[in-house]
Amino acid sequence: MDKSEIADILNEIAVLLEIKGENPFKIRAYQNGARKLESLDEDLAELVEQDKLKEVAGFGDALVQKISELFETGRLEFYDKLKASVEPGLIEMLEIPGLGAKKIKAMHKELEISSIDELKSACEDGRVAALKGFGKKTAEKIVQGIANREAYGKRHLWWDAFEVAKPILDGLQKLPEVVKASHAGSLRRKRETVGDLDFIVGSDQPKPIMDWFVAQEGVKEVTARGETKSSVRFESGLQADLRVVPPGQFAFALHHFTGSKDHNVSMRQRALSQGYSLSEWGLKPVDEEDFSKGKKAENEEELFAALGLNFIPPELREGLGELDLAEKGKLPELLKPSDLKGVFHNHTTASDGRNSLEEMTAAAEAKGWEYWGVADHSKASFQANGLDSDRVMGLIDAVEEINKSGKFSTHVFSGIECDILGDGALDLDEETLMALDYVVASVHISMTQLEDEMTKRLIRAIENPATTMLGHLTGRILLKREGYKLNVSKVVDAAIANGVIIELNANPRRLDMDWRFWRQASEKGLLTSINPDAHRVEHFEFVEAGVNSARKGWLQASSVFNTLSLAEVRAAFAKRRPNLERLSF
Ligand code: DGT
Ligand code: CA
Ligand code: CA
Ligand code: ZN
Secondary structure: OOHHHHHHHHHHHHHHHHHOOOOHHHHHHHHHHHHHHHOOOOOHHHHHHOOOHHHHHOOOHHHHHHHHHHHHHOOOHHHHHHHHOOOHHHHHHOOOOOOOHHHHHHHHHHHOOOOHHHHHHHHHOOHHHHOOOOHHHHHHHHHHHHHHHHHHHOOEEHHHHHHHHHHHHHHHHHOOOOOEEEEEHHHHHOOOEEOOEEEEEEOOOHHHHHHHHHHOOOEEEEEEEOOOEEEEEEOOOOEEEEEEEOHHHHHHHHHHHHOOHHHHHHHHHHHHHOOEEEOOOOEEEOOOOOHHHOEOOOOHHHHHHHOOOOOOOHHHOOOOOHHHHHHHOOOOOOOOHHHOOEEOOEOOOOOOOOOOHHHHHHHHHHOOOOEEEEEEEEOOOHHHOOEOHHHHHHHHHHHHHHHHHOOOOOEEEEEEEEEEOOOOOEOOOHHHHHHOOEEEEEOOOOOOOOHHHHHHHHHHHHHOOOOOEEOOOOOOEOOOEOOOOOOHHHHHHHHHHOOOEEEEEOOOOOOEOOHHHHHHHHHHOOOEEEEOOEOOHHHHHHHHHHHHHHHHOOOOHHHEHHHOOHHHHHHHHHHHOOOOHHHOO
16 A cells, blocks of 8 residues: 555544544544654555664554555455445435534434435434534535535436537637647446546646636536646536546557456567556557657547457447457448338327327437337226227328328328237237237336246247237336346347337336347347437437447348338338238239
């Protein structure tokens, strides 16, 4: 451990002692020790080895022993025991911004509070405000602090994070001092959720860029401010890091801070195997001291090329074998938003959507799509005003009327999002389902079944001849609800065997089936459809999030059903519904 890590632990010891109500002199001794250690000019290794901590820095015996133990072993028995002797709920309370050891101790002693939940109720019912030395303001501040701690600890949906990132990137690119700017990190890799935003800028004048960054609109707190690196926090709790590097270093820094860590590890290993050392600073021969004397790279393409690799799109940089394929020039040509010719899983005012069939058709036409499919809920989803057989027949007529009207260049397919009942049967009779162009079968009820039961249930739904595709495979809601348990590989195999599509639900909160399953599933022959699950016209935009996940899953257009033309889709549907004249022509 180095000086500042050891100093952190000494400070933590002081805090823990304070919570326990120990002697103030003892507490101060640790605080002073930490401060002295940090300002020490001498080399700590030398002082420890030559036993000179006491002499040079004036530490007492107890501190000398603890610092030496930490330096030599990276651990401290005294600290471990001390920490274990304090209730975990009290240590957790230290994470609440603005709450220190003194107050925690007082509340523990007087009100017997030993968890954040108890603290919250004691603030709400006035007990904290009534405590001597606290008052109403303090209680309010603690409640706010608890809310902040929750927000700061959270990850964020990619979709929401990108909304915040867009104006920052635009703003950076407009600054005259900025030569190059990009987002990086998980945001650029298009992970479904991101911890924080990362930005990299190439410039020789970092100061005005930093000034702009920390003073942007919406910044609630500047959490770090340095010459070349700053961090800020926004109202939502989302944090953003900015690093400014000389323009010649931009490609290396961008690559490094795009990650992922696993990808970076394989890149560094590859560089080493060729006698080079790769870092955020550059790419230099191992025995060269100075990165500036290493290889140059104007952009990431040149960086990859310097290591004998094709460009690896950020979405694929997860350390899942992407280097091997980049070396052979065999990376897939990934799906693009413009490859999509329509979408299938969408709701209207007939069930729980906000826009009418006409409005949705107009919006699909504005997107330039050749077709779109309506798929409102079925009757088991009564809270969503799901359709029964009679209403389905009415819907089929309404769709036909729109298609015949010639008002829109976009064709409408009639479908339904049919509930999969607890035993795997579909919610509507086969005759009704076969009268529709297609069926999306989804689970919305009985979601707590065991893995085995759920797997059998889904396979039964897949084997139903009326089923065209399976909706949101696991029912997960990102950052909120785990998906239900099922054996994904068995369900995938059943879908392939029965020619059923598994959708990639593009709602940014779902992105289900998860990208981690797609590479293998598509290699086995599974098709997907990127489905926005739109409940209003604006939700058609969700396809972008779906394409992001598809790219992370290595999907190419050939694995995606809704890249087919109108005529091809019609022919595919007609195979399952040979009696529907409107599908063949
Ligand atoms: P996040 O923010 O949790 O969603 O994930 P990332 O990937 O954006 O991670 P972040 O913000 O901590 O760092 C951005 C990238 O910087 C990360 O993907 C790889 C690189 N990086 C950061 N710290 C390290 C490190 O200690 N080792 C290595 N190899 N790379 C790192
Ligand atoms: Ca990040
Ligand atoms: Ca970061
Ligand atoms: Zn649904």
